[in-house]
């Protein structure tokens with residue numbers, strides 16, 4: 001049975017490839033695609049652990065725009081900053097997301113749900129609404145966010161101090177603790193309250209988020225081959241992933257119900273959070289026909305914010321701890337600047353961000369070296385376009401790979417060295433200013449730019465400024481942090497411990 005299916009699918013794919021060859025002329029070069037598997041085995045043979053590294057190697061052979069057959073999906077892969085900037089801001093490549101099999105799975109069977117993987121008018125309306133409404137509650141405003149963030153930093157710092165004292169100066173950096181703390185900053189706007197870091201439901205949701213992120217990555221077995229999830233649901237872990245989505249939705253529904261109950265007991269009925277505002281919008285639009293504002297949409301938007309807003313931010317903090325422990329001389333310069341500009345005893349605030357130029361250069365260097373989202377969710381071409389003489393067909397997926405941009409030897413000279421100075425230039429009066437940061441496009445391009453860029457930057461800034469003002473971090477002899485990152489939809493440090501010495 002499986003064999004017959006295999007033969008039929010192979011024949012269909014060969015036929016499809018032959019038809020495509022005639023239909024799509026003037027495509028960019030790329031490796032020859034094999035029936036069914038396309039170029040996936042080739043990618044796995046180059047680098048089975050890190051698909052972005054395999055794509056980087058292929059792009060060295062085929063160029064800054066290449067085509068690949070990623071299993072069942074025809075993709076254009078962009079590997080240079082110049083083409084990213086040109087192409088990813090064109091309307092044809094700026095509106096739609098490519099629908100990988102996990103997209104409808106985590107959105108009640110409908111790809112037009114939420115923000116990250118949604119497309120067209122539905123995406124546009126929800127993204128605009130979310131930015132505007134979160135702003136009403138302080139999103140992106142330094143004055144409102146400072147207090148919220150400081151509360152989280154204080155709690156995180158006392159938890160780290162506890163861990164450090166228990167561990168006689170050593171602490172295993174806990175990514176789930178960092179993620180719980182980071183989500184709280186966003187959650188104060190989204191839900192109007194913060195979780196306790198000990199909250200078991202939060203801890204479970206953060207753990208679920210890890211599995212969901214893996215399911216959204218290129219290494220997930222049914223991302224390239226959708227049929228794997230039907231033929232081999234157990235082997236593909238599809239059933240496990242469905243369970244994770246359902247659990248996350250249950251967690252979010254409980255939160256909404258809780259908020260509704262608390263609101264009904266309140267005398268002031270004005271919306272006090274994003275969730276309450278969204279619920280009002282659902283009521284307002286009832287009976288108006290096709291609407292984007294439904295209970296299911298709210299759940300998927302919240303799942304998106306949780307997915308995008310916790311792990312990426314906390315992973316950035318985690319990478320800063322990692323890189324500055326490994327590069328003590330940079331850490332000392334960061335500390336000297338904090339003491340010079342703020343003082344060793346004065347609590348840092350977001351207002352200090354303007355003046356801590358070396359810290360900002362260090363953050364850019366962390367984003368460059370860590371490549372946290374190496375292949376952001378692919379776009380889909382909503383119309384054919386011509387780029388660098390190639391005709392790229394409507395419906396093609398567009399993947400962009402940040403790895404070649406961030407590790408380009410020609411541009412950076414010494415890309416393997418952690419050197420914040422590459423982003424600094426000295427003014428005539430001896431002060432420093434940031435330069436050459438545009439290629440570190442860690443938050444994406446064009447209209448699909450990350451919704452949380454400012455929040456993430458500010459959160460990471462405040463967390464690490466507090467941490468490095470308080471502690472001196474160093475590696476532990478005989479326990480060097482692993483060099484290879486964990487790969488899911490993001491790259492994060494593997495588990496490691498550091499020595500934390502109190503500076504004050």
Ligand code: HEM
Pocket residue numbers: 115116117127186304305308309310312313316372373376377442443444445446447448449450451452453455456457
């Ligand atoms: C350091 C932390 C973060 C990094 C590195 C990051 C990176 C990214 C990247 C690369 C994209 C894809 C952009 C593109 O397609 O060109 C993205 C999209 C997105 N991010 Fe972030 N992000 C971070 C934090 C956050 C936070 C805190 C939030 C929540 C407020 C958030 C919400 C989103 C959303 C909703 C999208 C989808 C935007 C769209 O498709 O229009 N992100 N992010």
